[in-house]
Amino acid sequence: MDWFQSQNWVRDSEGPVLSLGPSGAFDDTHIFAPCVIRERGTTFLWYCGSQGSVEDRVFDMGLATSDDGLGFIRHPASPVLRFGAGRSILTPAVLRHPDGSVCREDGRIRMWFSSCHFPSGDASHTLHETSSADGVVWTEPTGPLVVDAYAPTVIRENGRYRMWYTDVREDPWSIRTAESVNGRDWTVFADPVLEVDQGWERQRLVYPTVLTLGRKYLMWYGSYSNKPGTVMTTALGFAISDDGYNWRKSHRNPVFGPDRSRPWESHFTTSQSILGLPDGSWRIWYASRKKPPFDHKYFAIGTARWAGPGLIPA
Numbered sequence: 011m012d013w014f015q016s017q018n019w020v021r022d023s024e025g026p027v028l029s030l031g032p033s034g035a036f037d038d039t040h041i042f043a044p045c046v047i048r049e050r051g052t053t054f055l056w057y058c059g060s061q062g063s064v065e066d067r068v069f070d071m072g073l074a075t076s077d078d079g080l081g082f083i084r085h086p087a088s089p090v091l092r093f094g095a096g097r098s099i100l101t102p103a104v105l106r107h108p109d110g111s112v113c114r115e116d117g118r119i120r121m122w123f124s125s126c127h128f129p130s131g132d133a134s135h136t137l138h139e140t141s142s143a144d145g146v147v148w149t150e151p152t153g154p155l156v157v158d159a160y161a162p163t164v165i166r167e168n169g170r171y172r173m174w175y176t177d178v179r180e181d182p183w184s185i186r187t188a189e190s191v192n193g194r195d196w197t198v199f200a201d202p203v204l205e206v207d208q209g210w211e212r213q214r215l216v217y218p219t220v221l222t223l224g225r226k227y228l229m230w231y232g233s234y235s236n237k238p239g240t241v242m243t244t245a246l247g248f249a250i251s252d253d254g255y256n257w258r259k260s261h262r263n264p265v266f267g268p269d270r271s272r273p274w275e276s277h278f279t280t281s282q283s284i285l286g287l288p289d290g291s292w293r294i295w296y297a298s299r300k301k302p303p304f305d306h307k308y309f310a311i312g313t314a315r316w317a318g319p320g321l322i323p324a
Contacts, residue, residue, distance in 0.1 A: 012319070013226065013250050017265040019294060019314040026274060026310035027295065028057065028074055028082045036061060036070050036089045042297035042308035043161075045102040045121075046079075046283040047112040053079045054145050055283075055295065056102050056121075057311060059089065064307050066129050069098035073145060079293055080313060091140065091148045093125055100124040100135070101161040101217070101281065105193070108165050110221035110285050118143050120193060122173070123151075124160045135160045135178050139194065156188065156196050161217045161281070164193070172254060174203070174218045174229070182206040183214035185231060187255065204249060204257055210235050210264055211247070219284050220254070227251040230294075232280035235264060241302060243268055244280045266294065266314070274310045276301050281308070292316045 031037040037059020060067040070089035074082035105120040136154035184202035245267035275298030
């Protein structure tokens, strides 16, 4: 199978599947980082939303649901999770089986997220965990589990927990991996598993989404892709691995990027969630940003579908 074929992601919604909230809502200025699962015929989408200027933003976590993954309705309890003390909840990631489906433990959803304090100017990020039975009421988040960690993706495989995340200690940001026997005590591997090394990539790699199909580990990841003197944009690259440690990037990268014909997503399309569908196709939900000035750190959440490589996900 040629996993490095072109990925023809087709946008199949006329506009965003979720936009900024109404004036005065917790998500009326910034919205990003969709985390999507499907259970019992319902698609659940958790996301990060904020008010305020880019410098003063504080993100809380909202929830929206859908019957078809295209039209979402905000849950009336949103925001469903706040951290407090000016700290943001960023890039939530639920525990998944290797195929990307949600992995409940004792009937509960486990979720990890990054946090930082934007108003203070402190760029450090820490990883925390919370859990929920219904996706609406969440436990008090733990203290920091891993430092300098952003945008995690976590699977349980053969009795262990495997995580890939963005290391934000210094530029250029890279992708690292860590393992745990309980999801709380993490051993971080010494070397990055993915670094900036393709011509389209600039400054940072970010937002790894990892799942498996057959014997292969698949990763979609974001990078800045501007040329010197042009406006910054983002796009997604793709990589594949036999073991989750050693990765090969597609020579066709980037595989998904902004659509300049759609003003609400003309420049940024990252912080994505991807699921395999029963018919063998794939669906992506992604956050977007329009052209400068960037009053909105992110502006809307969109979706697209890819027919896939022709093999139905496990």
